[in-house]
Amino acid sequence: MHKVVHRESIKAALAAKGWDQKQLAEELGVSGQAVTNWMKGVDFPRPATLLKLASTLALGFDQLVLADEAHQPVIAFRKKGGTKTTEDHVSRARAMGALLKPLVAYLPTRQSLRTQISDTSLAYESLQATAAAVRAKLGIGQEAVLSYEHLIGQFAENDAVIVPVMWGARKTHENALHILLPAEKVTFIYLNLDTHLEDFKFWMAHELAHVFTPTLAGKDEGEDFADAFAGALLFPRELAHHAYVSASQRRTSGSSIGALHGFAQQHMISLYSVYNEVSKYAHALGLPPLKTTPQQVHATRNSDSVRGELVSATLFQPLPPEPATYIAAAHGVFKSVFFPALQAMLRERGTGIGYVQQVMSIALPDAQAIHDELTR
Structure with a gap:
């Protein structure tokens, strides 16, 4: 896919600042010819430069890049209660999706066969039959405890990359984030470890439903099915x-x-x-x-006596963990290939701290620590 910048948005932002393209190039630390090529549509900024361009002109991702609906990242949030997903939430998540695209080249070879659920009916008997079929595929009985290991294994088998993050206790939004890259056929699942153990397994099962039903990801009916499927799978x-x-x-x-x-x-x-x-x-x-x-x-x-500990507290003592410990847990506990891929990309391309900060949606000091660990 050939991506192009939104020339009219950039021209308007430059006019508002009283800048020309030469001044923009100087601010970004690139050549004037590079900016000219972007504006002509013959070239596209690299991820780190795109981030700086967005920040410099105060433009969101949707304003900066011409939309290609067929290839845009598909976003699904695991929300809390009746919280609403805003355009800002979606725009920032799509920007993360755009930044994830170059990382795909550093992931292991994708699977040729994946599990897909064709019957997404919410009718009780149909839903129970679907959940029973998935349990049978996993090799566990209908009354057995479904373990974290069972769920984690399914993500790996279906090219869904778990990205364990510590975003703090989010009481209103984004307990988990699902980013599907349609052209690359890869899904990234951000799971917030700063949440209660009792909720975490449900969120994982919810996200697995999205992986099994890629055509419904980002749609209201996809959210409804994912919630219903998670409940039926965990407690049939x-x-x-x-x-x-x-x-x-x-x-x-x-x-x-x-x-x-x-x-x-x-x-x-x-x-x-x-x-x-x-x-x-x-x-x-x-x-x-x-x-x-x-x-x-x-x-x-x-009540505190029922809710128990946060996932992060059970994994790491003391908190916050050292970067090496955190990265090891991502691989050892969640079987995630995210950090090995990120490490390979940082070393080969010399990608900076800003990329780590944006692609993980974390504070700059945390991004610095992870960047240092991966590039040491």
């Missing part, structure tokens, strides 16, 4: 039956919640996920609802 009908029988025999709402909490702990998922799957099971079979409400479940779930 057979488990929901046992949990329903146990919880429905309790006399009080508190004791019913206690029964559900036992299943949540055993399967390392949230209390609300268990409650939600049990409620779906009861509704599908026409059974009486449990003696509790979503509000009561949320109130119990949000």
